Amino acid sequence: MLESRTPGGPLADKWDRHQFELKLVNPANKRKFEIIVVGSGLGGGAAAASLAELGYNVKCFCIQDSPRRAHSIAAQGGINAAKNYQNDGDSIWRLFYDTIKGGDFRARESNVYRLAQLSVNIIDQCVAQGVPFAREYGGLLANRSFGGAQVSRTFYARGQTGQQLLLGAYSALSRQIAIGKVTMFPRREMLDLVMVNGQARGIVARNLITGEMENHAADAVVLATGGYGNVFFLSTNAMSSNVTATYRAYKKGALFGNPCFTQIHPTCIPVHGSYQSKLTLMSESLRNDGRVWVPKTPGDTRAPDQIPESERDYYLENKYPSFGNLVPRDVASRNAKEQCDLGKGVGETGLAVYLDFRDAIKRDGKDVIGQKYGNLFQMYEKITAQNPYEIPMMIYPAVHYTMGGLWVDYNLMSNIPGLFVLGEANFSDHGANRLGASALMQGLADGYFIIPYTIGGYLAGTSLPKISSSAPEFQAARKEAGSRIHKMMAINGNRTVDDFHKQLGKIMWDYCGMSRNDEGLSKARIMIQELRSEFWKNVRVPGTDGDLNQSLERAGRVADFLEFSELMIIDALTRRESCGGHFNEAFQTDENEARRDDENFCHVSTWEYAGDAQEPVFHKEPLEFENVHLTQRSYK
Amino acid sequence: MTKTINITLKIWRQKTAQDKGGFETCHASGISTDMSFLEMLDVVNEQLTLDGKEPVSFDSDCREGICGQCGAVVNGRPHGPEKATTLCQLHMRHFKDGDVLAIEPFRAKAFKVVRDLIVDRSPLDKLIQAGGYVSTNTGGAPDANSVPIPKDIADKAMDAAACIGCGACVAACPNAAAMLFVSAKISHLALLPQGKPEAAKRAMSMVCTMDELGFGNCTNERECEAECPKEISIVNIARMNREFFKSAFFSAVM
Ligand SMILES: Cc1cc2nc3c(=O)[nH]c(=O)nc-3n(C[C@H](O)[C@H](O)[C@H](O)COP(=O)(O)OP(=O)(O)OC[C@H]3O[C@@H](n4cnc5c(N)ncnc54)[C@H](O)[C@@H]3O)c2cc1C
Ligand code: FES
Numbered sequence: 001m002l003e004s005r006t007p008g009g010p011l012a013d014k015w016d017r018h019q020f021e022l023k024l025v026n027p028a029n030k031r032k033f034e035i036i037v038v039g040s041g042l043g044g045g046a047a048a049a050s051l052a053e054l055g056y057n058v059k060c061f062c063i064q065d066s067p068r069r070a071h072s073i074a075a076q077g078g079i080n081a082a083k084n085y086q087n088d089g090d091s092i093w094r095l096f097y098d099t100i101k102g103g104d105f106r107a108r109e110s111n112v113y114r115l116a117q118l119s120v121n122i123i124d125q126c127v128a129q130g131v132p133f134a135r136e137y138g139g140l141l142a143n144r145s146f147g148g149a150q151v152s153r154t155f156y157a158r159g160q161t162g163q164q165l166l167l168g169a170y171s172a173l174s175r176q177i178a179i180g181k182v183t184m185f186p187r188r189e190m191l192d193l194v195m196v197n198g199q200a201r202g203i204v205a206r207n208l209i210t211g212e213m214e215n216h217a218a219d220a221v222v223l224a225t226g227g228y229g230n231v232f233f234l235s236t237n238a239m240s241s242n243v244t245a246t247y248r249a250y251k252k253g254a255l256f257g258n259p260c261f262t263q264i265h266p267t268c269i270p271v272h273g274s275y276q277s278k279l280t281l282m283s284e285s286l287r288n289d290g291r292v293w294v295p296k297t298p299g300d301t302r303a304p305d306q307i308p309e310s311e312r313d314y315y316l317e318n319k320y321p322s323f324g325n326l327v328p329r330d331v332a333s334r335n336a337k338e339q340c341d342l343g344k345g346v347g348e349t350g351l352a353v354y355l356d357f358r359d360a361i362k363r364d365g366k367d368v369i370g371q372k373y374g375n376l377f378q379m380y381e382k383i384t385a386q387n388p389y390e391i392p393m394m395i396y397p398a399v400h401y402t403m404g405g406l407w408v409d410y411n412l413m414s415n416i417p418g419l420f421v422l423g424e425a426n427f428s429d430h431g432a433n434r435l436g437a438s439a440l441m442q443g444l445a446d447g448y449f450i451i452p453y454t455i456g457g458y459l460a461g462t463s464l465p466k467i468s469s470s471a472p473e474f475q476a477a478r479k480e481a482g483s484r485i486h487k488m489m490a491i492n493g494n495r496t497v498d499d500f501h502k503q504l505g506k507i508m509w510d511y512c513g514m515s516r517n518d519e520g521l522s523k524a525r526i527m528i529q530e531l532r533s534e535f536w537k538n539v540r541v542p543g544t545d546g547d548l549n550q551s552l553e554r555a556g557r558v559a560d561f562l563e564f565s566e567l568m569i570i571d572a573l574t575r576r577e578s579c580g581g582h583f584n585e586a587f588q589t590d591e592n593e594a595r596r597d598d599e600n601f602c603h604v605s606t607w608e609y610a611g612d613a614q615e616p617v618f619h620k621e622p623l624e625f626e627n628v629h630l631t632q633r634s635y636k
Numbered sequence: 637m638t639k640t641i642n643i644t645l646k647i648w649r650q651k652t653a654q655d656k657g658g659f660e661t662c663h664a665s666g667i668s669t670d671m672s673f674l675e676m677l678d679v680v681n682e683q684l685t686l687d688g689k690e691p692v693s694f695d696s697d698c699r700e701g702i703c704g705q706c707g708a709v710v711n712g713r714p715h716g717p718e719k720a721t722t723l724c725q726l727h728m729r730h731f732k733d734g735d736v737l738a739i740e741p742f743r744a745k746a747f748k749v750v751r752d753l754i755v756d757r758s759p760l761d762k763l764i765q766a767g768g769y770v771s772t773n774t775g776g777a778p779d780a781n782s783v784p785i786p787k788d789i790a791d792k793a794m795d796a797a798a799c800i801g802c803g804a805c806v807a808a809c810p811n812a813a814a815m816l817f818v819s820a821k822i823s824h825l826a827l828l829p830q831g832k833p834e835a836a837k838r839a840m841s842m843v844c845t846m847d848e849l850g851f852g853n854c855t856n857e858r859e860c861e862a863e864c865p866k867e868i869s870i871v872n873i874a875r876m877n878r879e880f881f882k883s884a885f886f887s888a889v890m
Contacts, residue, residue: 046774049774050773050774053773053774064697064703064705065695065705065756065757065758066704066757066758066760066761066801067761068704068761068764068801069697069698069703069704069705069801071697071698071703073698073702073703073704074698074700074702074703083780083781085781121775121777123780124777124778124779124780125774125775125777126780127777127780127783127830128770128772128777128778128830129769129770129772129830130769130770130793130824130825130828130830130831132790132791132793132794132797132824132828133780133790134790134794135784135785135786135787135790136787137786137787138784139784139785139786139787139790140781140784141780141781157794157797158794158798160702160798162702163702163798163800164794164797167797170764171764171768171769171770172769172772172774174761174764174765174768174769175765175769175771177761177765178765178766184761186758186761209750238697238698238699238703239696239697239698239699240697272638272670273668273670273671275668275671275675275678275679276675277672277674277675277678277699278699280699280700281700379700379701379725382701382721382725382727383672383725383727385727385729448774448775449774449775452774494686496682496685496686498678498682499682540685540686542684542685542688542689542690542691543690543691547651547652547751548693548750548751548754550691550693551685551691
């Protein structure tokens with residue numbers, strides 16, 4: 001069932017060879033095809049624009065009022081590319097290897113190699129669009145090193161890299177909208193995938209302003225709907241980030257890959273109150289110059305500047321002398337939790353560690369540090385009312401990214417013919433842990449350079465009878481989505497949607513977060529089942545479904561999180577090893593690092609929906625490593 | 637230091653674009669000064685919901701000051717009283733116990749109210765569609781380092797490109813003009829070698845579209861610059877005018 005369709009031949013030649021082997025759609029025929037792209041972030045925006053440029057007719061959907069506001073806009077730190085402009089030993093091979101290793105050897109070699117190859121083209125493309133990357137005085141592009149990499153391969157635009165890359169994709173998209181090749185549907189939420197004769201042929205979406213349900217038919221559907229980190233309620237994701245689109249596709253038969261692989265980012269502003277609606281990331285680039293520490297003695301409540309050097313524990317530098325503060329995210333996060341669990345956490349809640357710029361300012365001067373991180377310092381001060389030039393920042397890990405997602409083959413097509421999945425929404429390239437600055441790279445590689453080829457191969461080689469958007473399959477999907485909404489509205493219970501969402505988030509954070517154990521996971525599963533059943537009896541959704549209703553929008557997303565969270569737990573329970581972002585306490589080395597079990601778990605776990613009352617069915621895609629040697633990750 | 641305050645809100649309520657709308661009063665009590673303005677509204681909405689009323693509709697997404705989705709006028713100022721701050725990044729520590737806050741949607745001829753504090757800013761997308769891009773297809777771009785760009789030029793382009801498209805400049809302008817928004821895009825692209833070839837055409841097309849969409853004219857009130865959460869400078873408007881005159885001259889001699 002799980003055919004990865006990885007082309008043969010040497011690793012470095014696979015993509016070239018595959019491009020040649022893929023069937024082409026005759027240029028004159030492209031305009032006869034209709035393609036739906038759900039999502040306008042880096043994955044969806046780049047795909048919609050590039051497909052339209054080729055001549056396809058594209059319909060693009062997003063939840064926000066403008067495609068330019070997709071969550072990709074919030075990415076701060078940068079985008080990797082194996083340009084080796086710094087002459088410091090980078091190469092496509094090294095980026096490939098770092099990504100595979102950083103992902104704890106749980107990604108597909110062929111996909112990751114292609115990603116590293118395409119990274120080079122992305123930067124060229126973005127510069128051609130007018131993306132104002134940072135530059136050196138000589139006029140050439142600047143780079144920095146970024147979480148877990150020992151070479152400087154990260155391109156950036158101040159602390160607003162995601163914004164500038166997305167505005168690039170958005171400008172290309174706008175150009176296609178203007179000439180009528182893309183029809184943009186903002187403020188729409190996809191509520192179901194429509195399949196006809198086993199092929200993905202359209203979607204049902206709700207117009208978030210009028211409340212109307214709309215049917216949209218096409219020859220292929222591309223999902224680029226982002227990650228599901230908001231299952232934890234508090235995360236660095238935008239408020240509307242959700243699992244609905246991918247989860248609905250799962251319920252229609254698409255396999256969900258590695259749902260338990262979530263990334264907890266080490267440098268976020270700590271939680272400060274129960275009213276909090278989201279967590280703010282402090283870019284990982286800060287770890288290039290900031291030093292992480294806690295007081296050596298548990299319970300030390302002195303102000304940081306009162307704690308002498310000899311009483312500070314720079315635990316990352318001590319434990320990992322060769323990577324120090326730059327260890328990968330999962331390692332940095334787990335260590336912060338460990339220090340706080342030991343009672344060495346700082347701040348009002350004891351759930352924070354220091355990120356200190358004192359020494360960097362002493363070394364380079366305030367101006368240099370200000371130039372690099374000024375806007376981040378400003379943002380931190382705005383939120384916390386503390387000045388990081390003078391008082392060390394306080395940080396704590398927060399949910400940030402989801403490596404899991406819909407399973408896709410080498411063509412980025414799911415197991416449902418005609419359903420393609422791009423960006424964070426798919427499971428593909430980051431294995432069990434994503435390296436910094438690699439999500440932007442993946443979204444753009446998928447959208448600009450992979451889907452334009454692979455979708456052509458599908459369309460050219462598939463029989464696609466004409467269908468109408470009023471076909472019975474559409475009516476059925478629409479009816480089902482509508483009746484879910486009516487059911488939710490009719491409950492009129494005593495608890496708000498957010499109240500349920502917060503409780504779910506707390507369960508997931510406590511039991512399916514940074515470290516997991518069987519007992520906690522099993523307990524969480526029951527708690528979720530109970531919460532879900534209470535939701536369907538006691539949620540209160542005010543207003544009507546016939547117009548703009550933000551409570552209703554959230555209720556639908558939370559209802560899906562309440563089901564999907566259980567799938568994450570099932571996946572976590574079945575992976576009897578620790579790897580990357582999945583850390584089961586029963587599987588650790590003597591030094592408390594994740595202990596993989598390559599003999600039994602070197603695979604992608606995927607799940608097939610089998611009915612609401614049934615356990616999902618497990619399928620695995622074994623991962624074969626022909627080019628790298630599996631090692632225990634060590635950052636010592 | 638964290639403390640809690642009580643404030644009175646006079647919030648604009650309007651069901652649809654056609655509806656007349658008006659202010660409604662509600663009380664926000666026990667508000668932590670560490671909350672953001674939108675978290676305060678979340679708290680108010682939770683209470684309204686539990687009281688059997690309809691919560692206030694307002695837009696937000698990133699809540700980090702970068703997506704441009706949030707925005708409302710607080711006591712007459714788009715995004716509230718703090719300089720260089722979006723509504724989602726405005727914290728309640730800037731308000732006092734007992735304050736009365738009037739909250740209303742961004743007002744402009746080109747922005748229709750959708751509901752409560754939500755407005756339709758799609759005209760801003762239309763402006764970008766009128767030419768806010770470099771006409772380059774995916775693929776075939778030359779090596780990124782083949783054209784060096786002096787750092788100060790790249791920095792200036794970035795200053796202009798930092799616009800988040802929130803529309804506060806339009807709401808702040810007595811003429812509801814979109815000059816700052818349009819000029820920021822025109823400047824960003826005109827400064828870079830990649831955007832130069834189309835600079836004149838772009839300026840002409842975007843400026844004309846601005847008029848068609850019902851945005852007003854610039855009479856140098858500078859309110860836009862003062863309220864811009866990203867501190868986009870009106871120097872961009874001068875740059876835009878230069879590009880526009882070049883293009884007007886160009887089309888006159890053709
Ligand atoms: C704060 C932050 C900082 C980050 N910094 C970096 C960084 O420095 N470098 C890096 O490489 N990565 C970074 N990341 C990760 C990276 O930004 C994301 O993984 C990536 O941008 C996701 O892009 P995407 O195109 O897959 O999805 P998104 O950008 O999330 O876009 C999703 C799109 O789908 C639409 N959508 C979703 N659901 C539906 C639905 N049901 N119906 C209709 N439309 C829907 C949305 O409206 C949106 O348009 C960061 C992430 C965060 C949260
Ligand atoms: S919510 Fe994104 S800028 Fe305020």
